[in-house]
Amino acid sequence: MTTPKPATDTIVRQQEEVRRSLPFNDTQDFEDASRGFIASRNPNIVTNADGRPVWDNHVYGFLKNAPPNEANPSLWRQSQLTAKDGLFQVTDGIYQVRGLDISNVTFIEGNEGVIVIDPLTSQETAAAALQLYQDHRGSRPIKAVIYTHSHLDHFGGVKGMVTQEDVDAGKVTILAPEGFLEHAVAENVFAGTAMGRRAAYMYGAGIDRGPNGQVGCGLGQAVSTGTFTLIAPTDTVSTTGETRTIDGVPIEFQMAPDTEAPSEMLVYFPAHKALCAAEDATHTFHNILTLRGAVIRDPHGWAKYLTETIDLFAARADVVFASHHWPVWGGEARIRPFLTQQRDLYAYVHDQTLRQLNQGLTGPEIAETFSLPPALAAAWNTRGYYGSLSHNVKAVYQRYMGWFDGNPSNLWTHPPVARARRYVALLGGRDAVVSAARAAFDAGDFRWAAELLNHAVFAEEDDPSSPSSSSSNPARALLADTYEQLGYGAENGPWRNFYLSGAKELRDGKTFGTPTATGSKDIVAQLTPEMVLDALAVQVDGPRASREDIRVDVVVTDLGESGTTYRVWLSNGALVYSKRKQPGEAQVSVTGTARRLTALAVFRLDPGKLVEAGVRVEGDKGALERLGSLLDPGDPSFNIVTP
Incomplete structure (x- = not known):
């Protein structure tokens, strides 16, 4: 196994500029992320029936230190926040367990029992979260489970909290938005193999946790790798304004399909003056197109639904909590600006990308110079920790214009290996390419070095004279070094994980620990x-x-x-x-x-x-x-x- 290398002077200077340009003296998020803390698991490690760890938040203890040069200070700050774990009180009768998976689980206490919102990814982490809640709030029976949307990390742990038998017997209601089951199942089956492979890169499944490695993924620390389960909904919400009363708790719903998920809804608890924003308003710019692969999301509709959220709930809520990150308290004085920033972020990126593509610019051209208005650029909750500004702008372009940029030279290009061989031949052979890439690397132009070296590596196919290991192959070795530096500089969690995963694969081969599974038995059964x-x-x-x-x-x-x-x-x-x-x-x-x-x-x-x-x-x-x-x-x- 290879040892990570230190940050170059170029990256060190970049990190210093990040420290100077962002308001690190603003500690409101740290106050909010710690507010209501009751207790945590120590160590916060969850194992499966075979004793294999499926979740380890204890390993992120290094985040208590100051950020090293090998990590973007802004991403490090976000990871410090998302690594905070334990049981927290949101308000009277509402509790969250955070830091036991990439997502949060919320418990709403009723007359006799409890309503669960989004029971995490894995059966094992969900059971651990339930136990932590019960240790401090008592063993209240679960009366209902609410799935806010159709992504695995919001339903996969359901059997760690309730049984199919209790649902079948009518003891537990499973409530979800219209279209939930179809989308939850389809996303994990039809393209599940490819998504799972790319998710291993996106979440850094094979990267060592540490200052030079995986420090989180922006939305949370990682995805648990336990048993993924699913119980089909017994009740479906289809219209904004629908209400339910469960165990004496009145609930109002707002539908938000085709926003962060094809099937999604927000949930308001009027007696608690608390809004669950699902995953439509969190402390990051979310993905318009996730790097693991998915259907492109609609930021235009997303912004419209958040306008509706503001109209419906901003003046009525004392607190907003979500399925990731930490709540926002303070009533309308803080909630309206928070929701407004989130709304304006999606609207601005959508509208300005459309404006520029109508001027003839392509996705990469728009992304290269795109910047947010000062008020949005200065807000921590709009930073691109999970969905970067760069790849989200390209996603908007792709949503409207597709893969083709209109230039005929790009209409019928050679596939990667054939194109790489031609470029390498044109540039004078692999040694010449590596030499040019080394000069770019030394000059801090890692993007150009990566492009050159990618051609050099892809031109090796079927060439018996080209060693496959990076230790004896200068192109692979230098490309690994280049990806590593690009990872160190990335503010976006998935970008860092992709770059560092690429470096690891080039150096050590495909050793990716526990991959992100997709089509589990419960999912296929639906x-x-x-x-x-x-x-x-x-x-x-x-x-x-x-x-x-x-x-x-x-x-x-x-x-x-x-x-x-x-x-x-x-x-x-x-x-x-x-x-x-x-x-x-x-x-x-x-x-x-x-x-x-x-x-x-x-x-x-x-x-x-x-x-x-x-x-x-x-x-x-x-x-x-x-x-x-x-x-x-x-x-x-x-x-x-x-x-």
């Missing part, structure tokens, strides 16, 4: 029959399947009075399906309930395993096996910084 078939379709190896003639009937026994039959077949390499009668007979049929038929996605059409899972298979089982052999589930450890 797939609808059509989502199961869609999940299979995106795995079909089209070129191999293009000459195959395979027809399958999928019979779902619990859809409608007489069940529903889907005809599934290959059509020119595409797996398609219809509920209408199709010509010809199916070669094989599979029959079961919707829940049992999710086994099709789990066992990749293996007839024997399907039968073991309670699915009836009739007809030519070989046809099912042939179809299964055409599935390509993807590579969860594909290369990122090398060909």
Whole structure:
């Protein structure tokens, strides 16, 4: 394993400029992040049933020190705040556990029991958070769980707090915004393999925690790596202004779809004068397009919903808390400016990106010179700790204009390896490229050094004379050094983690600890029959399947009075399906309930395993096996910084 290198003079000067330019003497966030503290776990380490740590906040003790030159002082400050852990009182009857996952869990006390908001990512961390709450507030029964939105870190720990049996028995209500289940399941299945691989970079799963390594990710410290669970909602909110009363607690809802998540809502508790802003107003500029990959979010709609939030709740709330970070107290005098800054941030970035793209500028051109108005630039809660100004501007451009910038030279470029070989040849070979990159590195132009060296590394593919290890390969070694310096300078948590992950992979190979999993058993179990078939379709190896003639009937026994039959077949390499009668007979049929038929996605059409899972298979089982052999589930450890 390689030892991290120190910051260069260029980065040291950059860090000094950050210290001079930002209001580090403003300590309000530290006061708020500590307010209401009751107790914490010591050490704050959570293990699974096998004794493997799935969460370790204790390791971030180094953040108590002053920031080193190897970390952006602004990101270091944010990590000091997000690393504060424990049980906190938000207001009378409302408590939060923070620092036990990347997200927060909130407990609202009712007449007899408690309402849980967003039960973290993992079953293990959720159980630990519940225990911490109960140790200090008593063992109140959970009456309801509210999912504010459809991201894993806001529902994945639900079975650490309640059981499916209690939900089925009506003892616990699971409340979520309209569209929650579809989006929660789809995001973690359809592109889950690629997202999981990139999430390992984004959250720094394989980077050592420390001043030279992973210091957090801006939204929290890290994502827990325990058991991801899901219980389907039993009640759905679809309209702003809807109300519920649960265990004597009145609740008002504001819908905010297609903001930070496709399915999202804010929650107001009038008796407590407390607003849960979900993830639409936190202490950072959020992602318009997350670096792990997702559907591009709508900052225009996001800003409009925050205007509605201000209109509905700013004058009524004494405190705003969210699913990440720390609350804002002080009534309208502080809440209105906070929500206004958050609203104006998304509106300004959206509108000004559109203004400039209509002048003919491309995404990178806009991002390079984009700056916020002074009032927004000076506010800590608008800093780009999670969604950088640079990549969010490019995301807005992409949302409206797509990947193509309009320049014909970029319409049909060579793929990375072919392009790299041509550049390296043009520049006089790899040694010349590395020499030029070394000069750029020494001059502090790390962006140019990275671009040159990326070509040098990608030009190595299939070249037996090019050693793969960075210790014996000057291009890889220098590219690792370059990524490291770029990481040290990054204010954005995911940027730092991406750069340092790239450096680690170049130096040490793909050793990424516990990756971010996606399609857990509970999540897959919630797939609808059509989502199961869609999940299979995106795995079909089209070129191999293009000459195959395979027809399958999928019979779902619990859809409608007489069940529903889907005809599934290959059509020119595409797996398609219809509920209408199709010509010809199916070669094989599979029959079961919707829940049992999710086994099709789990066992990749293996007839024997399907039968073991309670699915009836009739007809030519070989046809099912042939179809299964055409599935390509993807590579969860594909290369990122090398060909």
